[in-house]
Amino acid sequence: MSTQGTPVDREKVVSKLPASMRQDLKVRAAMVGCDIQDAVLEGLNIWMAADGPRSPVPTTGSVPFATFLPQGTWDQVRAVCGASGITLVQGLAQAVRAWLLAHPADSARAATDIPQRKVVCNQKGGVGKTAVSAGIAQAYAEQGKRVLLVDYDPQGHLTDQLGLEPIPVDKDRDSLAKHMVNTNDGPISDLLVTMPQTHFGGRLVVLPASQDGFLLDTMLALSKLRTKEPALERVLRPLEPDFDVVVIDCPPSLGTSMDAALYYGRRRDGEAVGVSGVVVPVQAEDSSATAFTMLSEQIESLAEDLALDLEYLGIVVNLYESRRGFVATSSLDQWERMEDPPLLAVIGDLKEQREAARAKQPLLSYAPDSEQAETMRTIARRIS
Incomplete structure (x- = not known):
């Protein structure tokens, strides 16, 4: 009106x-x-x-x-x-x-040789971490950015949904976990796979999962590393000159491996505000609010203990369906009223992501004009 x-x-x-x-x-x-x-x-x-x-x-x-x-x-x-x-x-x-x-965002925000680092995490499973991680990584690759997408979850949902093979658990094969505890043989670059779709122009590169990641917390605890939190950063740093954005799809965990991912996403000296940090997928339900509180406590504790500048880039409400009634609508209202961290997007419970996963294809090449694909572009744009 x-x-x-x-x-x-x-x-x-x-x-x-x-x-x-x-x-x-x-x-x-x-x-x-x-x-x-x-x-x-x-x-x-x-x-x-x-x-x-x-x-x-x-x-x-x-x-x-x-x-x-x-x-x-x-x-x-x-x-x-x-x-x-x-x-x-x-x-x-x-x-x-x-x-x-x-009118793209002021280029001064990203005027740095440091790649943007997006850590997509929530210790609650099934909230859409993999969908959001893959979606924003694809959106950045569409924009012409060189993207490293890390499947940090040993369950390997991201690896599987993109039609890639997980790294076998083999004493003679390297993995991300082995690199993190210094038991690797070759360079980490040997594990990378470039997505073949012409849609991304060879700019979307994936580090597949390996099931030995289930033991990563124990491996870190038994390792000779004096400090555990920088383990992931030490491995990925040599790759950073080749990428503009690094996206980490985290496991549903609150252990040491999660601390390493959070440490990697901290704001570094000389880095602009609001480009590296944590993205938290949630659902419009009470259990997601509880899980978010637990994750927030871990982030705040880690930041305080190690004097880190850890930023929340925002929250994504996933699989929203208003027909589920008052619990869904009232929960969404609570997420919308939360000013910090900001609400990046609300993703409906739509079919395209499930279809893309079944077809073993990236969403943005499988259904580029879908509502879900456009939402992923919106999220990526908001946190660039």
Whole structure:
């Protein structure tokens, strides 16, 4: 709907935007140095002038959004939406996305030789760590970035879902765990596999899982390493010059191996704020809130004990379905009201990710125009 506003020749437009996109718009407009209403107007003009089909934007969990537009602009938007068979909320979201893409984040944020490091973790299983890890890694590779995706979970769901073979448990074969405790023979680069899909241009590289990772906590405890927390970083550091982003798909654990992953995701000296840190997938249910509290306690304890700067990049609510009733809707409301860490996205309980996993294909090449694929791009953009 629209109501008359106070600015001359402008009307107040009241609609909705995904919470993450509204926050992106606010931050990016401040970075660019323009008013939000001018950013929205520019985005709408870009969107209305575009030729061909427009990719949908996930709008689940949208929140109220108001701005001021020149008289008649909203009527034009309404006409375009009607002709395209989409809602006004969807049209506005597509326009804001167009503006965000036209005004990428200040390059100074990533002006460093250090690759961005995204640690995707939650000790609760089944919340979507693998889907989020793989999805954002694929999104970065789409953008032209060189990405290392590490399957740090010995269960190997990521490795399997991408159609790769796990590293065999063999006394004569290296693995990530063996590298972490200095019992390896060859270089870590020998274990890497480049995803073959042309969609990613050879920029998506995976370090597959090995089941000896189930013993990693014990291996670290029995090793001669004086400090255990830097073990993962020591292994991955030699690979970093070859990559722009490193994504770690963590196991459902609160042990020493998790400490090593968290240590790797800390903000290093000279690194920009908000590009490396922790992404926490959750579900809209009470058990996820409890698990998040436990993980937060571990992160805060580790940061305090070792004087680390560990940042929460944000929360992703996964497998959301409002038809599950009050528990789901009230839990989502609690996640949305949590300002720190921010809510990055809400992913519905949709079929494409399951289909891609069954087909042993990356989601963004299997279903590039799906709502889930677009949400992964949104998450990646928010934490770049």
